Amino acid sequence: MSDYKIAPSILSADFARLGEEVDAVLAAGADWVHFDVMDNHYVPNLTIGPMVCQALRKHGVEAPIDVHLMVEPVDDMIRMFADAGATYITFHPEASRHVDRSLQLIRSLGCKAGLVFNPAMGLDAAKYVMDKLDMILLMSVNPGFGGQKFIPSALDKLREARALIDASGLDIRLEIDGGVTRDNIAEIAAAGADTFVAGSAIFNADDYGEVIDAMRRNLAQ
Ligand code: DX5
Numbered sequence: 001m002s003d004y005k006i007a008p009s010i011l012s013a014d015f016a017r018l019g020e021e022v023d024a025v026l027a028a029g030a031d032w033v034h035f036d037v038m039d040n041h042y043v044p045n046l047t048i049g050p051m052v053c054q055a056l057r058k059h060g061v062e063a064p065i066d067v068h069l070m071v072e073p074v075d076d077m078i079r080m081f082a083d084a085g086a087t088y089i090t091f092h093p094e095a096s097r098h099v100d101r102s103l104q105l106i107r108s109l110g111c112k113a114g115l116v117f118n119p120a121m122g123l124d125a126a127k128y129v130m131d132k133l134d135m136i137l138l139m140s141v142n143p144g145f146g147g148q149k150f151i152p153s154a155l156d157k158l159r160e161a162r163a164l165i166d167a168s169g170l171d172i173r174l175e176i177d178g179g180v181t182r183d184n185i186a187e188i189a190a191a192g193a194d195t196f197v198a199g200s201a202i203f204n205a206d207d208y209g210e211v212i213d214a215m216r217r218n219l220a221q
Pocket residue numbers: 009011012034036068141142143144145146147148177178179180197198199200201
């Protein structure tokens with residue numbers, strides 16, 4: 001399969017040089033920019049908002065920006081990130097009182113919509129809204145921080161999500177987020193993921209291209 005996407009999480013980038021960091025990782029072969037939004041309410045950490053997304057677009061970033069909302073509630077942030085140039089907007093179903101409505105809102109604003117599932121969460125919330133999804137994102141760490149270890153039970157959930165997507169016949173990406181490295185990426189792909197978020201594995205390296213190339217080589221095996 002050649003449609004794998006690598007989406008570096010800028011959570012692990014140097015925020016003092018964010019524009020340069022995003023340019024560097026895209027020049028190194030990344031496909032998307034994964035943009036982690038935390039509100040110190042849904043998760044115990046606080047990061048960046050729509051103004052930073054808009055600033056990256058203004059800086060000249062043309063790659064898809066994959067906005068992962070770890071905020072509660074979600075609808076105001078959906079509107080603001082759509083205005084700020086987001087490509088994908090994903091949210092955690094328990095953070096919206098009306099999941100179906102929030103998904104419709106994302107698409108009505110011209111963005112692609114996705115649901116995110118924490119490690120302990122089943123996929124039930126996806127089942128009846130498959131036709132409104134462009135992506136399912138499975139967390140393989142508890143959300144809030146970069147640099148955590150991949151939780152192995154995510155592999156079984158990936159297989160379950162892959163079966164759900166294939167049975168639907170719909171064009172829905174299956175993304176994994178948390179603890180992805182060059183060493184486990186092939187196993188994660190074999191379980192069904194086609195889109196890979198990686199923060200610390202890429203940004204903590206001296207040579208981003210070397211890591212991304214190694215990931216692609218391991219995916220091609
Ligand atoms: C965690 C974020 C992730 C995180 C991934 O809440 O959603 O995107 O930055 O970082 P690594 O790849 O370091 O686990």
